[in-house]
Amino acid sequence: MAQCVLYNCGPSGNCYKVRLFASLADIPLKILEVDLVGGEHRQSAFTALNPWQQVPVLQDGAVVLWDSQAILVYLAERYAEPEWCPPDPLSRAQITQWLSVSANEIQHGPADARLVHKFGYQLNYDQAVRLSAHVLATINTHLTDRDWLALRGPSIADCAAYPYIALAPEGGIDLEPYGAIRTWMARIETLPGYIPVGS
Numbered sequence: 001m002a003q004c005v006l007y008n009c010g011p012s013g014n015c016y017k018v019r020l021f022a023s024l025a026d027i028p029l030k031i032l033e034v035d036l037v038g039g040e041h042r043q044s045a046f047t048a049l050n051p052w053q054q055v056p057v058l059q060d061g062a063v064v065l066w067d068s069q070a071i072l073v074y075l076a077e078r079y080a081e082p083e084w085c086p087p088d089p090l091s092r093a094q095i096t097q098w099l100s101v102s103a104n105e106i107q108h109g110p111a112d113a114r115l116v117h118k119f120g121y122q123l124n125y126d127q128a129v130r131l132s133a134h135v136l137a138t139i140n141t142h143l144t145d146r147d148w149l150a151l152r153g154p155s156i157a158d159c160a161a162y163p164y165i166a167l168a169p170e171g172g173i174d175l176e177p178y179g180a181i182r183t184w185m186a187r188i189e190t191l192p193g194y195i196p197v198g199s
């Protein structure tokens with residue numbers, strides 16, 4: 001297998017989604033750091049790969065993909081065991097629901113709160129905190145009678161949602177009230193190949 005290249009930024013939860021899944025599914029990645037603080041993602045060499053000027057980007061030979069959710073789908077289909085993203089219509093739709101929640105509700109809730117609290121972004125913090133409370137309560141209820149977000153076992157849905165939920169405390173959001181979420185997080189953290197966000 002030719003090694004896929006991940007254009008990465010260490011503190012980015014979206015990049016961590018990809019590193020986490022690749023590690024759990026035993027897919028080797030060559031990591032190239034992109035200097036977001038220095039503006040490397042706005043330079044032409046990078047915007048030729050991703051005109052949205054964002055990491056992560058995955059390069060696999062001639063294939064270039066942006067968006068962490070899309071990258072998870074590609075890596076799962078191309079290189080992982082089918083359990084991570086089964087091809088039957090219902091499993092696929094159930095996973096897609098959570099990829100969508102990860103890119104929308106979780107991104108605009110806990111991820112945006114962290115951007116303000118930890119990195120000083122000019123976003124509406126109160127709104128992100130309010131949305132986070134709704135998002136976390138809804139996910140907590142969902143997880144009270146199941147072990148994994150989408151399927152009976154771990155899938156790319158869990159890899160997409162986990163990073164910015166686990167990082168919520170860096171946005172000033174306490175996970176203490178969400179017992180089912182904390183149990184689910186612990187379940188992910190004991191999977192073979194699990195890596196923490198800083199790695």
Ligand SMILES: N[C@@H](CCC(=O)N[C@@H](CS)C(=O)NCC(=O)O)C(=O)O
Binds near residue numbers: 009054067069
């Ligand atoms: N929908 C995209 C969002 C990617 C994204 O927001 N990337 C951030 C880092 S986490 C970024 O590159 N930001 C560039 C900037 O802040 O200028 C994904 O899921 O990959």
